[in-house]
Amino acid sequence: MPAPTRRTDQAASRLLLATLVAGLCAGCVTSRVEGVKNATTGIEDHESVVVIATSYHKGNRTGTDFLQCMDDELDDGAQAVNVYPREKFLDDLFPWLEPRTMPQEIKDLPELLSRPGVSERINASGVRYLVWIDGSTKKTSDGGGMSCAASPAGGGCFGLVWWEDDGTYTARVWDLKASSAAGKVSTHVHGSSMVPALILPLPFIARTETAACKELAGELREFIVQEDLS
Amino acid sequence: MSPGRLVAATLCLLFATACSQSLTVPDRVPEPLVETLPLRAGLLYTPAFADYRHTETAEGKPAWDIGLGAAHVGLFDRLGKRLFRDTAHISTLPGAENPANFDVIIEPAIDAFEISLPDQSTSDQYAVWIRYTLRVYGPQGELIAAWKLSGYGEAGKSTLKPASSMEQATVLAMRDAAATISIEFAGQPGIDELLREKSDASTDEKN
Numbered sequence: 001m002p003a004p005t006r007r008t009d010q011a012a013s014r015l016l017l018a019t020l021v022a023g024l025c026a027g028c029v030t031s032r033v034e035g036v037k038n039a040t041t042g043i044e045d046h047e048s049v050v051v052i053a054t055s056y057h058k059g060n061r062t063g064t065d066f067l068q069c070m071d072d073e074l075d076d077g078a079q080a081v082n083v084y085p086r087e088k089f090l091d092d093l094f095p096w097l098e099p100r101t102m103p104q105e106i107k108d109l110p111e112l113l114s115r116p117g118v119s120e121r122i123n124a125s126g127v128r129y130l131v132w133i134d135g136s137t138k139k140t141s142d143g144g145g146m147s148c149a150a151s152p153a154g155g156g157c158f159g160l161v162w163w164e165d166d167g168t169y170t171a172r173v174w175d176l177k178a179s180s181a182a183g184k185v186s187t188h189v190h191g192s193s194m195v196p197a198l199i200l201p202l203p204f205i206a207r208t209e210t211a212a213c214k215e216l217a218g219e220l221r222e223f224i225v226q227e228d229l230s
Numbered sequence: 231m232s233p234g235r236l237v238a239a240t241l242c243l244l245f246a247t248a249c250s251q252s253l254t255v256p257d258r259v260p261e262p263l264v265e266t267l268p269l270r271a272g273l274l275y276t277p278a279f280a281d282y283r284h285t286e287t288a289e290g291k292p293a294w295d296i297g298l299g300a301a302h303v304g305l306f307d308r309l310g311k312r313l314f315r316d317t318a319h320i321s322t323l324p325g326a327e328n329p330a331n332f333d334v335i336i337e338p339a340i341d342a343f344e345i346s347l348p349d350q351s352t353s354d355q356y357a358v359w360i361r362y363t364l365r366v367y368g369p370q371g372e373l374i375a376a377w378k379l380s381g382y383g384e385a386g387k388s389t390l391k392p393a394s395s396m397e398q399a400t401v402l403a404m405r406d407a408a409a410t411i412s413i414e415f416a417g418q419p420g421i422d423e424l425l426r427e428k429s430d431a432s433t434d435e436k437n
Contacts, residue, residue: 061386064385065386091260092260092263094259094261094262095262095263095264095405095408095409096263098405098409099402100406100410101413115263116263116265117263118263
């Protein structure tokens, strides 16, 4: 029965080739970062930033993992800035920064700051920049298939699954000291992932959300630390 | 632990989303930063409120058992402490013959607790709605207001920790409701009149 064997060999070769070609692109992330600065910034040693997600009542789905990643990245590296603990800030100012009550636009900031006790607590915290994060990572397409089998003699998987993610995030920066909008930074990240399997599955997973966080935090650090408008 | 139980526990850990989930919601809502109202309040927690549990079972779905009572007692204690000049727990509603030494009696009730799981929606989110009625009585037990309000919270899916996502969504729903109460209580019909009367009486006393 030579013909079926050859067809099987050809199929396996094609899958291997497809895997290698796709592997070059899979697990890859491409990104774009943009920023708009409206005012000079800068931060003193005793000042800090706090990162808060915009309201889920308005449809925002930024996850807590992303916010934590932003905190860690901002507080890291050569241009590290002090990051104030988000939960403590929200608790200290409860109920004024809750999803239902938080200010939506910079014109709402004076009203927030005029509420009894709010300015005092913000001053005591040392928070100068309030960073509003809006965005999420979504799977945009997927496909392929994989089947696995096991027997007393052994087992394995055969096939290929792939998917693509898009992460789009915006960070709006409010300067609480100047009571103004300093500007915004946004990022768009595209990730391609695949898991080919020839007996053993080999995952090439794109860490789209992590890449978006690192890109956004890096740009945001520069935005805050570099005082000029450029 | 017997081998059978060990296997069952391991399978439960591996397929956590398919197993029953039980949790007690933590008392984590902070005291609100609002101005204190010139009212003395009695807090009346019925057993149905103080021991509230939500259980939900559906065929082919994991069962949920969520303890909410203790966290809500803590929440209303903290709200009351900040919102009112003075508070105390009371066990029964006063009447005309035995009026209470309070300006208002607050009796919160949970009318409904509703959940939405990621596989029931397109959003990959755990969502929680809590519907309340806040009954406000006068010192002789007369109903001043019955305020219906709700809180909504949502949290992202955590594959191996569904109880943790549900807990987070529930705490956010409680915060949402507490924010509404903190900010809007004074403006409720009946309460606003009471506060006006108090303010007028205080002005008269000063004059």
